[in-house]
Amino acid sequence: MVIRYNIGNKCxxxxxxxxxxxxxxxxxxxxxxxxxxxxxxEEMILLYLxxxxxxxxxxxxxxxxxxxxxxAAEFMKNNYPNIRCFTKRNIERMVQFYSTYxxxxxxxxxxxxxxxTNNLLILSGSKTKEERxxxxxxxxxxxxxxxxxxxxxxxxYYERYMLSSGKQLPTVTKTIDEEDYPNTRILDxxxxxxxxxxxxxxxxxxxxxxx
Numbered sequence: 216m217v218i219r220y221n222i223g224n225k226c227x228x229x230x231x232x233x234x235x236x237x238x239x240x241x242x243x244x245x246x247x248x249x250x251x252x253x254x255x256x257e258e259m260i261l262l263y264l265x266x267x268x269x270x271x272x273x274x275x276x277x278x279x280x281x282x283x284x285x286x287a288a289e290f291m292k293n294n295y296p297n298i299r300c301f302t303k304r305n306i307e308r309m310v311q312f313y314s315t316y317x318x319x320x321x322x323x324x325x326x327x328x329x330x331x332t333n334n335l336l337i338l339s340g341s342k343t344k345e346e347r348x349x350x351x352x353x354x355x356x357x358x359x360x361x362x363x364x365x366x367x368x369x370x371x372y373y374e375r376y377m378l379s380s381g382k383q384l385p386t387v388t389k390t391i392d393e394e395d396y397p398n399t400r401i402l403d404x405x406x407x408x409x410x411x412x413x414x415x416x417x418x419x420x421x422x423x424x425x426x
Contacts, residue, residue, distance in 0.1 A: 267313025
């Protein structure tokens with residue numbers, strides 16, 4: 216809704232009415248808020264790649280192998296229990312994430328543009344490097360929520376696309392729900408954990424901070 220105030224024109228009674236579109240202020244807020252969300256997500260993905268690289272190389276140069284991940288998870292749990300995103304399962308994913316993309320120059324700049332949840336969906340749901348590239352680019356282009364991306368992967372969209380000789384397939388009708396609203400695609404649960412916010416702090420609370 217656009218609210219305008221006329222400026223410089225006098226209405227009856229001599230009251231001056233401003234003609235300014237103050238909705239531009241809301242547009243500025245939304246722009247900076249979205250930039251902040253993207254920056255948080257980018258830093259988190261880069262951190263996970265960095266941790267994955269550290270542990271991957273440690274595993275390669277150690278006789279302990281997979282025990283390295285277990286030891287790392289125990290260290291984080293015992294010494295830094297408030298950092299909730301470093302469970303054994305998530306650390307395993309970080310190592311897998313790095314090992315999958317460490318020599319992939321095409322994917323490296325793409326993964327930071329998606330949420331960790333969407334990256335995990337692509338990582339587990341793709342069989343080849345080409346398929347991963349396809350879903351990475353598709354998700355960025357269409358700003359997919361995790362639910363929409365999961366639908367595309369589960370329905371073998373990539374295989375159907377290739378069988379159609381690269382022709383654009385009909386757009387899948389989206390189910391609009393809370394996860395499909397702007398910003399929720401980037402700032403998922405992992406991002407909130409990355410920010411080390413209190414347990415009772417919700418994404419809605421974070422959004423309120425901008426207003």
